[in-house]
Amino acid sequence: MKPIEIIGVDVSYGAKKILEEISFHVDKGEILGIIGPNGSGKTTLLRAMSRVVARDRGEILLDSHDLDTLGHRELARRVAVVPQDISIGFDYTVRDVVMMGRHPHIGRLASETARDVEICERAMRLANVAHLAGASVHDISGGERQRVLIARALAQEPEILLLDEATSNLDVSHQVEILNIIRDLAGGIAVVSVFHDLNLAAYYCDRLLLLKDRKVYATGAPADVLTCENIREIFGMETLVRPHPLTGRPYVLPVYTKTTGAGVNRRVHLVCGGGTGSDILYLLRAAGFTVTCGVLNVLDTDYGTAVHLGIPVVAEPPFHGITTASLAAVREWLDRADAIVVTAMPIGPGNLDNIRVLLDYPEKPLFLYSGNGSVRMEDCTGGEADKVLAEIEARGAVRVGGAEVLITLLSQQQIGRE
């Protein structure tokens, strides 16, 4: 039996269709995250699940019972909602508001029991609002009020918890604190939460449901839903999506650059390593350049970026020097490149050949690039790398400190060594 199951649900406001053919379920112990652009119907979906809005068609089942057949009290015992709108009409104290979470459990004429008080106190402690118990809800901050409403939902001891961006007003430490509480709580209940922060959604949710144009666009494990392609399609935004180094869950890094097309029909070969090339790999790609890269170690961050972006890259296994075959492959790309970019990377005996080979291309435009402005290679070869770099510079390589300048220089029709 599923705590909550939605089957073919449509919802409209008047003549305006908001949701169409929505189907999904949530298991006990699971957190389902709802994501999607503004106005895609996330709040409306939660409203339909808590019977605040009626559906045009379809079924919503709580433990196999039709939502519409439950009495108000029964519904309130089973489903708690933390809304997006955190305004509270009357001048209640924090304790009063949290105690409201117990009302569905307290009989019509009965008064609160010691157990109700204990649950209420515990909910306030968990949501970190116990110190505000006697304060008016009008005299506390927006984030504190949001935590009060979370405490009220916890006091309700629901089977299903619906959260509408419930942590959006909280500072980062309270966000994490509350979401950790909800995750612990989710062991025994089903949680459905709207998220705007994709990384929080990826971290805390077992599954995600992505809404677009009234319908479910994608659903599944965070890694299956939060792909670059889906994010581009839904939010029109370029991102790098990587496994989080600690959790392995997807981590979304927005790239705040517009695609310019400045590099169309121009080839650039990038020599990088140690993560020094990841930003420029992306930016070159976004600007439309045909990019090649290498030689890299397969454990290198830049290798991961190149593969992720579909950029051809020559790579070697770890603890392996650059082989003749790899160097030959890179030479083919260097021959065809309109320009070469070398990032400010650490150079050791293992990758020295990456820059030594450049001495064979004295006529190719060559840029020594560093994102932070100080073009400084770290020489781990006992001086050999510095010698090669000095030679490259003497032949007219251009030092560039900023990505925009580099892209502009690379996209000029006539680029050449000074």
Ligand SMILES: Nc1ncnc2c1ncn2[C@@H]1O[C@H](COP(=O)(O)OP(=O)(O)OP(=O)(O)O)[C@@H](O)[C@H]1O
């Ligand atoms: N009470 C209402 N009457 C009419 N239209 C409404 C009402 N509430 C919301 N809408 C419309 O329904 C659509 C979906 O709104 P909803 O709030 O569900 O989206 P959302 O995905 O939660 O958005 P956001 O990310 O901005 O919170 C929007 O076009 C909105 O303007």
